[in-house]
Amino acid sequence: MDWPAWLIIFGATFVLMELAAWALHKYVMHGFLWSLHRDHHVKPKNQKWERNDLFALFFSIPSFLFILADSLWKIPWLGAIGFGIMAYGGAYFLIHEVIIHRRVKLIPRFNNWYLEALNSAHKLHHSNLEKYNSVSFSMLVVSLPYFKKAWRRNRKR
Ligand SMILES: [Zn+2]
Ligand SMILES: [Zn+2]
Numbered sequence: 001m002d003w004p005a006w007l008i009i010f011g012a013t014f015v016l017m018e019l020a021a022w023a024l025h026k027y028v029m030h031g032f033l034w035s036l037h038r039d040h041h042v043k044p045k046n047q048k049w050e051r052n053d054l055f056a057l058f059f060s061i062p063s064f065l066f067i068l069a070d071s072l073w074k075i076p077w078l079g080a081i082g083f084g085i086m087a088y089g090g091a092y093f094l095i096h097e098v099i100i101h102r103r104v105k106l107i108p109r110f111n112n113w114y115l116e117a118l119n120s121a122h123k124l125h126h127s128n129l130e131k132y133n134s135v136s137f138s139m140l141v142v143s144l145p146y147f148k149k150a151w152r153r154n155r156k157r
Helices: 003-032 034-041 051-073 076-100 113-126 144-156
Strands: none
Touching (some): 003 034, 051 076
16 A cells, blocks of 8 residues: 555544544433543542543544554554544544643643634533533534634734
8 A cells, every 4th residue: 555545544534533523422422421421521529530531442442453453464554544543532632631621731821723712612512511502522623613713812912
C-alpha cells in the first residue's frame, strides 16, 4: 500500500471518529449507558477517575487490535484505521481532558478562537446535569455560532 492511500484511510478514520464520538455521546452515553457517563456531569467530590473514563478504554481496544493485526499479518489498511482511532483518541484527550477540564495540567491556558469555541460549546453541554435536554455533543467540530462568537471575541483583544 502506498502512503497516500494509507493517509486517506487514516484521515477518514479520524473524521469518522468525530462522528462516532458524537453519536455515542448523544445516543448511548446520554441514553442507555448514562449510568457510566453520569459522573462526568455530576462529579463526586475528591474522585480522580470517572466511570466515564471507561469509554476511552472502549475505543482503545479496537485501535490496539487493528494495529496488532497489521503488525502480525501485514494488513496496512487495518493499521491505518487503528492509528486513525488512536490519533483521534489523543486529540480528544488533549482537548477534553487537558484543555477543557484541565484534569492534567500539561499546557497553559489558551488564547485561541478555535479552542475557545470548543470550550464554550462543551461548557454549555455541561451546564445541564441531567440525562436529557443537553446540547453540543461533539468535540473537535462544534456548531458555527460558537466559532463566530469566539472569533469576534479574539479580534477585539
Ligand atoms: Zn455528556
Ligand atoms: Zn466534559
